[in-house]
Amino acid sequence: MHQDRAERRQPAGAADPAGRRDPARPGRSGPRPLRLPGGTSLRVERRALVVGAVLAAAALALSVLLVGTGDFEIAPWDVVRTVLGDGTPATEFIVNDLRMPRAVVALLVGAALGTSGAVFQSVSRNPLGSPDLLGFGYGSAVGALAVIILFHGDAAEVAVGALLGGLLAGAAVYLLAYKKGVQGYRLVLVGIGASAMLVAAVQYLITKAQLTEAGRAMVWLTGSLAGRDWAQVWPLLGLCAVLFPLILGHGRALRMMEMGDDAAHALGVRVERTRLLLMVAAILLTTAASAAAGPISFVALAAPQLARRLTRSPGGNLLTAGLMGSVLLLASDWGSQRAFGSDQMPVGVVTGLVGGVYLLWLLVTERKAGRI
Template sequence: MNLPGGVSLRVERRALAAGALLAVAALALAVVLIGTGDFRIAPWDVVQTLLGNGTAANDFIVNDLRLPRVLVALLVGAALGMAGAVFQSVSRNPLGSPDLLGFGYGSAVGALVVIILFKGSATEVAVGALFGGLLAGLAVYLLAYKQGIQGYRLVLVGIGASAILIALIQYLITKAQMVEATRAMVWLTGSLAGRDWAQVWPLLAVCAVLFPLVLGHGRALRMMEMGDDAAYALGVRVERTRLLLMLAAILLTTAASAAAGPISFVALAAPQLARRLTRSPGANLLTAALMGSVLLLVSDWASQRAFGTDQLPVGVVTGLVGGVYLLWLLVTERKAGRI
């Protein structure tokens, strides 16, 4: 595609169609979810209410009670999907996701320290989760760095860090009183229940800053997948770009964890599913973000409706689905001779 000023833009039709399809699916799922609950609202009435033409009762239910939860689901899914795409591209490994590299567990340790040791408020827990994830990410990067970052070394260091952080989580829970231990376990499950505008705005601000930053480095990220030497030859400042993208992905992961707790496997599955949908090489950053939103919205619907009167935390559903997906991915990679 030729643009004014002699600028050309390469557009892959299948990737564009896949992105449009996922965007429409995410919007449709959002409307369905907003209308789902003890007081059901028809999709057309949801749309009318969002446009400002609903009844007073619908306006309260939609805008005050359900819309924030759905927006958090959209943003958390998108943040995790894009972060997973970055880590898998940087590590050149389909297992290189925040779930397995320890960043989510770092956020969990930070949150539990605030809950158990300081008995902090929800805002303080979110701040603790943010700093815990950042410290874990910094530690993994420094331990994995040896004249640059090599993919399998990053994954192995991340798995080791995860084991240490899981041990810290278990230790903190054993030292907690019953009330704090219960609160910690609820947070560790990962849930969208009770989310309001206080979680939407900070997460939206983080995504508004970091999404354009990551997308702006998409071309450099694609070149880096060809190898560091090839990327250097094409003018990419490899280590600087890698550090910047990893920092952005860590911030997206920790912001998502701060808003909804550690939602597992979305960051692992979304980039791989996006790549299979687009059949396009590279990180597929935007498609992975949209896929993450769709996965989390579907999981949230399943957590509310698929188990009868029992509503499960969304983290339980993503864990169940993600465990099956991880086994399938391991078998596939083994057959291909990559692990």
């Protein structure tokens, strides 16, 4: 009885006399309730908040560095002053008209790829469930190349073709994987098969192209942020403004679905409806990113895994995955302009190199851990 009274007096999250912490009681490192107006509370992981804040600051700093990088170097403080309206006419033209759209597109494309990758990895419950491995990126490539090679379209028409191609590929993969619902392993297998077929279609289209069209197609397939202007920013920004809140609003349901369809259904989640809605939103983000910058590889694959390792939190980590995607793409674009001198490489080449190194590192760590 004396022991029971002592335990009742013990504060939540405190250690017992043996030095152990009661896992049923929230400690300092566990989720804390965040009180919102109207009596609503939201449980927030402190570590995830800190990681998200650090990633947001890193994305902002990299954006400033990227805007200041080029043939005419601009100091970071001068970039900030120009954005705030206190720059010279020359810096205002360079920053606001020439370089700012590129940085904004990189920020939005990285966030779109990171968030869509987190959705697909959670839906498939597979770390390889990435849009660029499931065929959606190649669907966009087929649509864009068809417009370039067969219809000789301009940049706006190529973007529309990429968007439609990705959506058609996503619909085909979903329908082929559907059998009383969509299971993760079936989705991955169908996606890999679709990717192989779409790669063959891309190669066939290139063989039918004239020399100038083939060169234009290869530039698009590499993935690049060069020459981006505000015409690419506004459609992408509008789509992200609609889809990001939609996906984040279903984060709790997505986390429950990772426990299995039966468990999620028992907890009140409309599993197939939620899965379809999230997949459509993630496919739209992926295809919009491809339409704006071409098929940027490995960002959607690596960003969610890196975010999860930093937060040490289960679930999709949707917000941190999006921020990590922005950081990866901004850093890759800045590195592509800095690391190779006058011979600037397209950002898709840099993300491919970084992604290959990441996969090798992941393979080594998983083998040391005895998981493979």
